[in-house]
Amino acid sequence: MAVQRTVTGVNDGSQLFDDQSSGTLVNNNASSIIKRKGEDALINKGKSGYSHTGAFADKPVSNNFVWQAGAGINYTQGDVSNAVYKVLSLSRSVHDSVDNPYWSTPKPSGEKGVGLFQGANLPEGVNSLVDYDFNFNDVYGADGSTGFEGSTGRIDLSDCVYGDQLRVRFDFNIIPQIANTTVEPALWYSNRDDNDDITFTFPLTTQPIFYGGGTVGNTYLNRVEISAWITSNEDVNALTLPAIKSDNPIIIQPLGLLITIIR
Numbered sequence: 001m002a003v004q005r006t007v008t009g010v011n012d013g014s015q016l017f018d019d020q021s022s023g024t025l026v027n028n029n030a031s032s033i034i035k036r037k038g039e040d041a042l043i044n045k046g047k048s049g050y051s052h053t054g055a056f057a058d059k060p061v062s063n064n065f066v067w068q069a070g071a072g073i074n075y076t077q078g079d080v081s082n083a084v085y086k087v088l089s090l091s092r093s094v095h096d097s098v099d100n101p102y103w104s105t106p107k108p109s110g111e112k113g114v115g116l117f118q119g120a121n122l123p124e125g126v127n128s129l130v131d132y133d134f135n136f137n138d139v140y141g142a143d144g145s146t147g148f149e150g151s152t153g154r155i156d157l158s159d160c161v162y163g164d165q166l167r168v169r170f171d172f173n174i175i176p177q178i179a180n181t182t183v184e185p186a187l188w189y190s191n192r193d194d195n196d197d198i199t200f201t202f203p204l205t206t207q208p209i210f211y212g213g214g215t216v217g218n219t220y221l222n223r224v225e226i227s228a229w230i231t232s233n234e235d236v237n238a239l240t241l242p243a244i245k246s247d248n249p250i251i252i253q254p255l256g257l258l259i260t261i262i263r
Helices: 077-081 090-097 136-138
Strands: 049-053 073-075 130-135 150-157 166-177 181-192 198-205 209-210 221-230 239-245 250-262
Touching: 090 130, 130 136, 166 181, 166 209, 166 239, 181 221, 198 221, 198 239, 209 221, 239 250
Parallel strands: none
Antiparallel strands: 049 250, 073 250, 130 150, 150 239, 166 221, 166 250, 181 198, 181 209, 181 239
16 A cells, blocks of 8 residues: 655755655645655544343343343342442353344444444444453453452453443343332443553443332333443553443343444
């Protein structure tokens, strides 16, 4: 591919570059500018886009990855006592089974590993917004205290650029076990430096959800939206997965993630 470079000056017909390479100049009787593509990724960082996945690791294999009534991930009294944000993992095997297009027009690409839309609708320059193969314990070990210990998969921000905004719609069911329960959905988030060392870990929360009297044992669908900015290397290199905290025991049925990058 030919290199394009920026030149500012009077178009007097002299040699443009020392290496004898050529460019195209338009004489406007004042100055001419040739822009070098890629010199700054932020100048032309392209369109917004999105991806979707339903590949939560704990979906039941025995019921074709569909949650049965009353079943799910238990948020226990121990989790309540320790004020835990329970991180919800993703799985490649579940992705291969559930993230399959249900339409024929436009024709799906057949590409695996990039969510339900198989690479369609992604932001420009982004190959995937989900990494199904990331295993936290393989990188950092299981004896830490970040809250990611034992988790698999992640929302993948590595192809994003500064100035992008991350917006995640997290779809899940909650089955309250005790009346007057408050649930806090979040993105559990760890910034990492260029050496992949975790610098800060924190929840990116949204509006809490309250389940009052008469809710025990019922199933409630929630579709919450959580956003974050991407403005540094530590954001592009961050680890993040959806998480839920509660002040009483609950049953969680994670359903799907709509991951959007806004530019």
